[in-house]
Amino acid sequence: MTTFLAALLLILFLSVGFAGAAVADRAIPAFLAGQTAPSWRLSLADAVRLLQTQRIRTEAPDALLWWLAPALYLALAIVGLAVIPFGQDLVAIPSEVGIVVWGSCEALTIVAVFMFGWSANAPLALIGAYRYVAIGLPAMLLSMFVLIGAALPAESLGFIEIVEAQRTVWNVVRQPAGLILFLMLGLAISLRGPFDYASPEDLAGGVTADVSGPGLLAWKIARLTMLVSVSAVTATAFLGGYLGPILPGFVWLLLKTAVVLLVLIWAGSVFARMPPARMMSVIWTMLLPLSFLMLLVVGVELLLWG
Amino acid sequence: MTLATVLIVAAALIGIGLYGALSQQSFVMLMMGLELMLNGGLLAVIGLWANTMGGAPEGQLLAIIIMAVMAVDMAIGFALVTAVYRKRQADVTESLTTMKH
Amino acid sequence: MGLTDLLFFALSAVAIVSGWRVFATDSMVRASFLLLLSFVAVGLIIVMLAAPYIGVATVFMMAVEMMVMALFMVMFMMNPAGLNPMMMVHQHRFSIAAGVLAFAGLTAAILFTSFPENSVDPSTPVVHDLGIELLGPSMLIFETAGVTLLATMIGSVILSSRSGRFGMADQGSKPPGLEPDGEPAGRQPEQGGGHHHH
C-alpha cells in the first residue's frame, strides 16, 4: 500500500518538478540577461514546435541507439528519483543500497549520452560524446566519494537511513565542500553550463547537432527530468530530505529540491566552462583529492564525536 | 529460479565467453570474451552463495574479489593493448608472434 | 511458475542472447553495449538472488567499464560503426566446439551434483553483514584487493605511456648495446607484425 502511495507521489513529484524546471530553465537565464521574464507558455510553444518538425535522419546512423538513448536517459532519471524517500516509509523502490543504485544511474547516464552522440554518425556529435565521457567519468567518481561521506554518519547505503541520520545535523554542515562537488556532478549529469561538454556552443550543439524535431524534444525532456532527479538526490543526501517541521515530508522535499534546482540553473548560467583538457586536470588533481579529504574529515569527526 | 537453473545460465555465459576468448582476433573483442566468462563466474558464485551457504558473508566477499579481478583484467589489458599498439601498430593477436620488442 | 521465475527466465534470456550477440554484431560500439546489457541482466538476477549490493555494484562497475571498452573499440578497431561486415576470427570451429563443450560439461556437472540446501533467510541483513565482514574478519583480503588495484593503476599508466624504458615507445625504444655503440642487446624482432588494415 505504501509502495503504491509512494509511486503516486513519485509521479506527482516528477510532474511538478518537471513543470517547475521547464519554467525556471527559461526564466532564470532571461532574468540574468536582464530581460523580462518570458511567459510560461514559451516552453510549451517550443515543445509543440519541435513536435511538429520533421525528424531528420543522418546518413547511416545507428538508428536503434539513436532512438534508445533519450529513452534510457529519461528512464535513468526516473529510477534515480524512485529510490528517494518522500517520507519515513514512502519509497517507490525501497532499496538498502540506494546510493549505489543512484551511482549506477549516473554511470549509465554517461553511457546514454555517448550513445546519443555516437549513433548520429556525425563528427561534431561524436566529439561531444567523447568529451563528455572524458569529463563525466571522473566527475561521477568524485560524486561517489562525496556520497560515501554522506553515508558514513548513517552507517548505511540506504537513503532512508541517510535522511534519518540527519535529524541531528544536516550533511551539508559536515561536508560543505561535498555539497559543492555534488552540485558540479549535478551540472555534469544534467548537461548544463560549465559542465556541459556534450552539447556546447563550440561544437554547434555537440550531441544534439544533428537531431531535429521530436528527437530533440525527447532529449530536452530527459535532460530536465535528470535535473529534477539530481536536485532531489542532493536535497536528500545533504539537506535532510523530507525532514522538516509542520509541513508533510513530501512538501519539504519538494521545497528543498526546488532550491537546489534553482541554484543549479543559476550556476549553469553564470560560470564559465573550461576547455576540456584544463577541466580534466582540475578534476583529477584538485577536486578528487578534495573529495578524499572531505571523506577523511567526516570519518575523523565520527570517530571523535560519533 | 532454482540453483540448477541459475548455474546453467552461468554455464551458458561461460561457454559463450570461452568461445569469444578463443575465436576473436582483436584484443579488445578477446577481452570481451574474458569479461563474459567472469560474468558467468560471478553469477555462479552468487547463486551458490544464496542457495547453499545460508547467507554467510564470505560468499559475497568472493564476488567482490571477482569484481576486482575484472577491473584489474580490464585495466592491464587495455594498457597492454596500448603498449603493443604504440610499438607495432598492432591490434590483432596474429601480429604478436614474438614477445620481444 | 511465479512472477519471480518469469522475471528470472526473461533476464537470463537477455543475458545469454546479448552475450552471444556481442560476437555476432558488426558494430563494435554495439558489441560493448550488448555486453553491458548482458551484465545489467546478470546484475538484476543477482539482486533477485538476495545480494542487492553485489548486483547493483556490478551494474555500476560494468557501466563504467563498458564505456571505456566502447572508447577503446572506436580507437583501435577499423570500421567501428559496422558499415562493412565484421568477422575477425581464428580457429573458429575449435572455439565453437570448446564453448559448447564447456557448457555441456558444466551443465552435466551441475545436474549430477547434489548441492546442499541452505538458502539465505530473507530477513538476513546481507548488506550489513558484508560490510562487517569486509572491514572486520576479512579486512586483510579486502585491503589486498585495494593494494592490487593501486598496483594495477600504476602498472597501466607505465605500460600505456609513451616513454618506454629505453626511449620513446614508438621510436623503437631499443636497449643500449652491450659495448658502446654496439648492436642493441636482446633478440631482434622479425619484420612484420605490422598493421595491415588500418
Place this chain on the structure above:
Amino acid sequence: MAVSALKRWAGKAPASVFVAIGEGMRERVERLFADPRIERAATPRHAAIFLIAGPMRLEDREDLRRLHDQMPHPRATLLWAAEVGEALGDAEKLNFTLQPADTSRADEAALDRLTRIWAELSDGERPSEPDLLHDEPPNPWQGIGPHGQGGKGMMGGTPYGRPMAMTADDLRDGLALDPYTARFGPFLPMFPPGLLLEMTLQGDVIQSAKVLRPPLPQAARDDASAALLRLARLLDLLGLPVLGHRARLAAAGDRPSSTLETLGRAIRWSGSTLAIRPGLGAVEGQGDLRTRFDDLLAVTGGSSAETRPELPESAHLSSLLPGLEWSEAMLVLNSFDDETLSALAVVKEDEDKDGHDHEGSGYMHHEHHGHGGHQGDGGHDHHAGHGGGA
C-alpha cells in the same frame, strides 16, 4: 481542431533562425539576435528559417543550397540583402536601400519579416520549401556489398563513400590512431563567416589546418560596439550565453556605464579568465588569448581597445591551430578582430599546386567521406531519403 490548436501554440515560440552571414553583415546580424522574438539556432537541424544575410561569394552558393536542404520541414528562406543569383530558387527577398544611418529601420523590417514568415509557416499557410538538390547516394551503387560499396568483406570497397581510415601520427603523444580529415565551414556558427578550413583531427585535437577560403570581409570598425560583440562571441563559447546576450544587448543599444560595469563584474566573477590556459593562442605582438580577452573586458570598463602592433609575416592559422583541441581552437579563432583574422587566414597557394582542379572534383569527394561541409555534418543530408527517412 486539436491540430490547429497545436499549430497556434507553435506560432507562439520564438522563430528559430539559422543564419549564413555574408560580407559586411556580421555585426548587424548579431545585434539583430538581441531581440527575443527570434532565436539563433546552432545548427540548421534546429532551425525553421534560413536567413541569408549579405552578399555571398560564388563558391559559397553550393554550400548554401546544401545547408538549406539540411533543415527539417517546415522550413523557409529569407534573403536579406543577399546576392546569390538563383542558387536558392525563388526564396523570399528583402532588400534595403536605406542610408547607413537608417540601419535600425532596416533591422526592424528584417525582424518583422522573420516573425511573419514564422507565423505563416507554423500556421501552415506557407508551404514548406522543397529540396534544392537531388537526393543522391554519396557513393554510386557498385553492385556488390550491402551498401553498394563495390567490395566484399571487411576491407572491401568504400561504404557510404568513405574509405577505411588509415592511421597517422598524433601530435600529443605519438599514439598513431585514425585521423579524421574534413572541411569545416564556411557557415559553421562558431566560425568567422566565410572561413573554410580543411582540418585533420585526432580525437578533438587539430593536427593540421589549411585555409581553403578566407573569411568574408566585414565592416572594419574598431569601436566599443565591435569589441562588445567580439566579447559576446567568446562568452558564448565559454558556455556563458547569458552574459553573451547581455554584451550583445549593450552593443545594440546605448550603453550607460553602470550596465557595462555590472557586466564586467559578472564576467570577472564567472571565472572566464581562469578558464583560459595562459599562453594559449599566443601570437607575436598580439599577446595570448588571455590578454586579448582582458583587453576586450577592459572595454566594458570604459577604456578603448588598445592598438596592437602589426602581425609578423609568419603568423598564419595553419601554424596557430595545430596542437590545440577543438574548443581552444574555436576560442582562438574568435579572439582576433576582423582585420587581424583576415591577415591570419590568407589562402596559401603554394602548398597545393593543382588547387583549383582539386577544388572542383575533389571537393565533392571530400564532402562525402568527410561529411565535413558547412555544418560539420554537412554534405550528407541531401541523401537523407536514400537512408530511408523522410
